[in-house]
Amino acid sequence: MAVDVLYRNNVIERGRGTQPMLFAHGFGCDQNMWRFITPAFEDEYRIVLFDYVGAGKSDWSAYDAERYSSLEGYARDVLDVLHALDLRDVIFVGHSVSAMVGVLAANEEPERFASLVMIGPSPRYVNDGEVYVGGFERSDIDGLLETMDKNFIGWANFLAPAIMQNADRPELGTELTESFCSTDPVIASSFARATFLADNRDDLARVTVPSLVLQCTDDIIAPIQVGEYVHRALRGSTFELLKATGHCPHLSAPDETVRVIRSYLSRTAPD
């Protein structure tokens, strides 16, 4: 029996356009990350949202520790979604680790991609001696894994469905009765390793699809020299430095993020 990818990856479609925009969330949360971005594109594009297996409302029973031990497994999820909906001419928008997942998928089947929009990409988080600065030492990653473990021991509320009493924000209501960032500790830990211990530097040179690199100011996870490295390695890429700080401009500065993406798309769109 064929896998129901649309169910497995909790694929949600929105929008009134024809050209697909596929939004891929990063490590930590799920497709809800895009909630401040997608409304701006719904008039012109066919918006496709999904959760990686093990995240959000995906079918966790489909989780395969072997498959998702590396980013290739996550790239397979992207291609599975493209195949399930037979999407072509796709604008792929990937945050953080999903920028590299998009690179892997686009190298696999470039003919399906129109462009790659990368928000805070990094091909390698761990420094490589004198050759490459990723921003982290291996011990930092171990510290992250430990922090995650600590938060997964049992008292971190984002693990369990949160019974929210939104006295101050009643309009959020029942939508927040479960955590967007809820995840299984083992899956999260494995995703963290796949993300932060990956090295996709060589994959960048093979990309033939046009791309946009969105670089934040003061991003601890993807420092500016990493963004510049990605831009240099990607042939025909466009580099945009955002005023937004941190690693999640789509959460902290959605307007600027939308504006820059829209501007890029209008410049690259065929007449």
Next chain:
Amino acid sequence: MDELLDTLPGGVVSFSDDGSIQYLNGTLARMLGYTAEELRGRHVESLLTVAGRIFYQTHFFPLLRLHGRADEIFLLLRHRDGNDLGALINARRRERDGVMVSDCVLMEVRERRKYEDELLRAKRAAEAAHGVLQVRTREVETANDRLTEQAAELEKQAELLIDQASELEAQSEELQVLNDELIERGEELEKARVIAEEANHAKSQFLANMSHELRTPLNAIGGYVQLLELGIHGPVTDEQRFTLDRITRSQRHLLNLINDLLNLARIEAGRVDYRIERIAVTDLIAGVLPMIEPQMSTARLTLSVACAPDLYALADREKSEQVLINLLTNAVKFTPAGGSVTVEASATTQYALVNVVDSGIGVPVEKLTSIFEPFVQLRERKSEGTGLGLAISRDLARGMGGDLSATSASGAGSVFSFVLPLASPAE
């Protein structure tokens, strides 16, 4: 109010969505080795360890942004002296003075952190054990799969065996039917045999009676011819005597024929009585030689006898002589002049064996059996005789518990073997 917050046992920090610290109480500043003034305006991430910053970006901030709150988050803070300290944080994101800020209350965890470390160690040990368990489970599953496969294979074989068994059963039933048919046919054959025997018996009876009826007039013919020859009814001319002689010879031939027929009929009708006694085979042979020697010398044949000593048989003397004479007569008849006839006698475990060996024309292999049938002769009409001799002889031999058989190669002489039950040499 600020003074009040500074006296709190816990840390308080407010920061905007871009991470810049709007407010920080004295407790938190002291906790980290700074004054509050030193930290205001800085990025909230600067209070955290590197790992804490990653977690802040990947989990804590998205939670705040999407949920508006985060409770009991564990984060590692960085002290001015470089040491890190763990803190539990509750946070609420809310609008204040037209700006979205996140208000955090945090508490250092020291003792609790130790327990958590213990807990984490125990959890990791449990996970390792779980990993081992999973490997073992997989092994068991693999073994189980193999067993399932084997079971399926066995089941298949069992089905095959059942198929074969039912096939065998079907074949067995067929065989049973065939067997029943054979038994039926056997019974039919037995019935046919009984009928045939009865018919044969009736035939023999008829022949015996007829022979007797035929012999009477033939004897009369012989008697009256003798009377004529003796000249009782007047002198007999040479021509008449010649004719009478021809009549006599024909009468005798016919009489012999009828006698033979009568004998055969009697034997086959089971009307022959055997006087079985212990006889010395040497005596038996010696008894018949005088009767055959004249014919031997006439035919210019050499006769030799080789008889084992102390050889005794249980037999009817007269009928045994009749068989031997028949065999010797045949040997003479079918052996060209200059040939030889040998009589050899020896003992087997149960029988006394008398072989009559000649150097004559032999018997073709295909006729070795049929020569013992009544009226069968080796060469049609060339020889004299009724064609009943060997048939009668074998019947007699069998009637005494012995047998008569022949081996030969055409043109290389024949061996007729006459066997009789062996008798012990000692009386």
